Amino acid sequence: MIRFTLRRLGIAVPTLFIIVTASFFLMHTAPGGPFDAEANLEPEIRENLIAAYDLDKPVTTQYWLYLNSIARGDFGPSLVYADFTTTELIAFGLPVSVKLGATAMLVAVLLGGFFGIVAALKKNQLLDHLIMGLAMTGIAVPGFVVAPVLSLVFGLYLNLLPIAGWNDGALANMVLPVTALALPQIAIIARLMRGGMLEVLGSPFVRTARAKGLSESQVVIRHVLKSAVIPLIGYLGPAVAGIMTGSLIIEMIFNLPGVGQYFVQGALNRDYPLVMGIVIIYASAIILLNLLADLAYGVLDPRVRKSFQ
């Protein structure tokens, strides 16, 4: 298992390298530059700015300079948010996005798992149809529709929760964005969990457990769940990616100071270091979480563990 982890981490480095290279050259082949938005910039000042950020050098030189600086852990200065380094901006935004995303993820796994289990145990009964119908709705209605509706109903009409804002992550401010972010994932996880449960419930070892005279709850808790969560583990990586991207829009709608706004602003204004920094952080997170998911597979499924050797 340790060797497996090391090998995967070994692959992660070239993976990140390719991602950095691809996004770097993509951004730099784009027409336009970071200082275009400032229309009344004196030509001399613009030239000085461009020279100060090495943007006048050939792209390959810039690429080497950039690789050197990220190897030292320096993501460079932000070009649009003057006086801030990319690292500082990410340090402002990331805690917000992580807190929001991690809470949404936790809520999605717990609620989605719970609904999936209930639906599977009540297969083809009213409760099952109800849950699966709701799950279908959760998949069909995207978060950017749910979010403004939630904000209108609970914020404006019922006046129960703040309609927007972060307020240092106060619980009341978290409820609506977390709900909007978690809903589609709850729906997908509930469907996956139900599928996993049904497959396991029909397998011989469950029949054996029942034949031994275990109570139904013991059968489910001790025997079924452990195998039924396996398809769910495989989905955790994509779920995290889904929540990261969903967070972009949810942060916009609820006006939250997360990484999302920096990314969109950075992309719109060609703030190369900022966009690259965020892509690198997020790609690393996805790689790491996929690795964790694979390790969790190994813990739960002995057949997979064997392939680690």
Added chain:
Amino acid sequence: MTSGDLNPMNSKVIGDAIAGSPSRSLWHQAGRRFRHNRAAMTSLWVLAVIAITSLLVPALWPHGIEDTYWDSILVPPTLENFHWFGTDANGRDLLVRVFYGGRISLTIGLLTTIVALLIGVTYGAIAGFSGGRTDSIMMRFVDIMYSLPLLFFIIILVTVFGRNIYLVFVAIGAVEWLTMSRIVRGQTLSVMEKEYVESAIAIGLPRSAILTRYIIPNVLGPVVVYVTLLVPVNIIIESYLSFLGLGVQEPLTSWGLLISQGAGQIDSAPWLLVFPATMLAITMFCFNFIGDGLRDALDPG
């Protein structure tokens, strides 16, 4: 599937007898099963209606998408003056814009899926067909792409190459082919072990002929299912981009752009959000039901 269905062995034999060729009978059977799936068939009809109205309404409706009526700004839905869905902040008729948006959203959904389909099927089939080192290098590349936050990548592509609607197609399609290539590769590997491929190799058919005549037709089933599930995903991605102001630009419109504008005025003019969001949701439902129906029809048991 219905309880009266035959087991695969029998149905294959009978199918052969009826249709004369096994591949046709498979699709025949699937078609029959699909037609018995009420949710999927209803969805198919509803989707057809949405597609046809999206095509026809903008041409036939008394208002154009850019017509502005300064005396009727933010009118709630009414039967008067054919403002059935009301008007927006510029005094434009919402109904015609919703259907025009549907035209663009559906087109983007389909075209991006075709781009993804072409890249994914070719890539996956080549990887699976070549096998060995080529296969593992090609699939390693897909693994790498998987660890990208894909929407972030689409946003970079769109900002880099300008907010041109055709580039939105390419950007989404260029990113969404990964799963397709994995499915096709897996299917190809399993088809490659079938006797008919072995016999085709034995009689000396060129590789390209084996690929087009045997491999691709036989991997189509799961691909068709995935395509129907990818179209709504791509419609959502486009909406997402438009919502952020990176997709379709005014005066053109799409469901995502309309929803974004509606969300901004939800307290004063909720109908601006309700109509496009409902249309989008209905379309999502339809594609998902059709996809589920196709999966059940093509993979019984």
